[in-house]
Structure formats: C-alpha cells, structure tokens
Amino acid sequence: MPKNTFFNLPEDKREKILDSAIDEFAKYSYHKASINRIVKKSGIAKGSFYQYFEDKKDLYKYIIDISTQKKLKYLTYVMNNLNRLNFFQIVRELYLAGIKFAKDNPKLSEIANNFVRDTDSNLKDEILESGIKKSNNLFKQLLTQGIDNGDIDPNIDIDLVAYVITSLSISISEYFIKEVKGEDEMEIMAFVDKMLYIIENGIKNKNKGN
Amino acid sequence: MPKNTFFNLPEDKREKILDSAIDEFAKYSYHKASINRIVKKSGIAKGSFYQYFEDKKDLYKYIIDISTQKKLKYLTYVMNNLNRLNFFQIVRELYLAGIKFAKDNPKLSEIANNFVRDTDSNLKDEILESGIKKSNNLFKQLLTQGIDNGDIDPNIDIDLVAYVITSLSISISEYFIKEVKGEDEMEIMAFVDKMLYIIENGIKNKNKGN
C-alpha cells in the first residue's frame, strides 16, 4: 500500500502519478517498466516517488489492486444473482462484464492480463494469494451445480472445462479489443453470444445429412 | 543467425552454450534473461559470446527457431494428411502433437509459449513475420472447408473460432504439463479427446428432460 503522503496529495497530482504509472505498466512488463520514466512523466522528483511508495512493487501492487477493484464493480450484477441465473447465463454475464471492463479501461485491462499471464510466479505469489485458482474454483462449483441441474453434459471433465472457460475469458476480451472494437452494447452482446453458442453447442454440424 | 564461428565449434561446446541459453530463457523472459549468466553457465568468456552471436536478439531468434523447427517435426504427420483428415481429426492431431512436443521439450515449449504471449510487439515483429496469423489462417481455411463438407456448424463465427482454437492449443498443452502430467500415450490421447469433445459438442446437456 502507498504511504499516507500519497493519499494526502492533491487529487490532480495523485491522478497524474497514477496515470503515468498505468501508462508505463501498460506499455512495459513489470520488470521493464521504469520508475525513472514514471517520475519524469508525472513531473515529480525521484525522491518524491519514494515518499509516496515503499518501492516499485508497492506501486505495482496498488495498480493491480485498482484494476481488480474496478473489474469487480463490473461483476457485481453477476455476483448478486448467482442463485437466480443458470450456468450459461452466468458465464454470459461474466464475459460481458469482462469485455465492458476492457473496453472502458483498456490499459488497466492490459496490465491485469499481462499480470495473469506472467510467468514470474514469485512476484505473483507476493501480490495475490491464488486469485486465479479462486475464479477457477468458482467455475468448478458452478459446473457441478449445472450438472446436478441437468443443464450441463455430465460427460465433461470439470477441471478441464473450468480451466478452458477461465483462459477463454482473457482471450475473448483481448480478441474483442483487437479485432472487433465494437462500439455499442448490442455488438458486445452479439459477440459474447456467439462465443457462448460455441461453448454450449460446440462447432459440429448436428444437421449433417451425409 | 549465429556467426560461422559458432557452427565451427566442437559439438559439445556448442551444445553446452545452447543448453545454458535455453535454461536461461526458460527461466527468465527475454528482457530479464542475462548474457552474463549464460556465459558463466556455459564456461565461456563474454567476448567469446559475441564471436558466436551478433547480440542477445540473435541468440534468442535462433532458439525460437530451434523450437519452431522441432515442433514442426511433431506436426509433419498432420501436414502430410491435410486432405485425408477431416477438421476434427486435424485438430486432434495438432493438439496431440503439441502436447507431445511440450512433454518431450518442456523448456523449449515454455520459451515458445512465453514468446507467443509476450506483449512486446516490436520484438515479435522482428523475430517472425506474423507466424501466429499464419497458423490462424490455417484454421480459418480448414474451418471453411469443414463448413463446405458439412462437418462444421455453418452458424459459427470463423474468425472467432480460429482464434479460440489457436489460443486453446497453448492453454491445453500448458494445462496438461501442469495438471495432468500423464505418462503414456494413451493418457495424452484420452485428454485430447476430452478437449475435442467439448469443441465438437459444447458442454450443454442435450438429453435434458426438464
């Protein structure tokens, strides 16, 4: 966590520092990102930076935190309706929220994705305790429920499917940002529905009349 | 490409340098990897390194190349039977080959995966010209054929599915190495078939009798 001095700063200055840092971490990986560039961009002295933050990791942690908090806000609807929605509806809402978050916060989203994909497990472990495994477990739970309800094919491998759905959630928001760039809500929903159609039904032609 | 001096080296020395470099790049990302560590591990002088390679990038390119060439060898069966196999059979063979490659060459596979996932697009562009887009295009072609044959549901979004199948190919080999660690051929095949079952049929329960 940043020091008190950082939170005592006037808002515009605090924002400028954060924006510069977010720019930097969106452009460069954690290790390549440079405090020197960040302080130059923010127009503060190097020494001041260390009045605000313990070290580089402290700042990075804080930004990952901001990203997580913001994304969670997009997910509240899903979280509040876990009982009322079935598995496919939940996945649909999660994907939708994920894309909306990425569209509204492209840099934060990129930082978070890079973080998840990063292979430096030491850094990861220090920053969050098995956060990904948590979301994986959520899917596993939902899948088990779905099988009990009869919604989901009992033949599937739950662990595998949970893993697939988790990694797809990153892929599809990246794909959407890169390739679709849809503007309105309808387009996003149409895209998510296409994705979900595949997860639900697969891609085999069931009407094949050979 | 390494300089001639490198290829003139006695094989054991050449191998030792390559092994050290592969170790290093498997452990660290391109930017974090250190030439100093590599030369120390290989037992050669720093100056010698630059007799063998133009620079760090030259070595990295070469290793990516080795990895690609080796993986391609695993894929020859698929490539030679593109006409005889249908879409699902091809994907099955591709996934199988991918996992086998990862199992036999865990470090090279990790380096290649990190490379694909890396966000440094400058570096990427310098090293290969749209190699991923190429494999993506292969899938797109196969999907179009599959739809024409009636194998594949014509309602799918080809670009999206091609993207998904490509990114899944990385995910599943990583998942297999991390979570399954199956020893024999049968286990790998069973795992791939489970994956393929999902892609073909989705995960919805079609026999639901609500």
Next chain:
DNA sequence: ATATAATATGACTACAAAGTCACATGACCT
C-alpha cells in the same frame, strides 16, 4: 515572527546490464 513538522528534491550510490576492444592464444600453412 518563530519553531516545528511534513514534504519536495536531484545529485548520488551501488549495481547489473549489453556490448566493445586491445591483446593473448592457438592452429595451420610455407
């Protein structure tokens, strides 16, 4: 106005990186 505490500063340290270069060693030919 004066004293005290909080904040701002950039030159500085210590370190590690990639890449260079003058020179040393060794092989091979005449």
Next chain:
DNA sequence: AGGTCATGTGACTTTGTAGTCATATTATAT
C-alpha cells in the same frame, strides 16, 4: 621457425536501473 588468420579473453565502457539521503522548501501551529 616464421607468418597469418581464426578464435579466445576479461577488463572496460556506456547505459540504465532501483533506491538513498542531506538539504531545501513549504505548511502548520504557537
């Protein structure tokens, strides 16, 4: 043996990094 050319070497340069610290500035309280 002498000469030539390829290869080996590690101290060195340059550049960039994270983090420090003595000092200057500013705000606050008395």
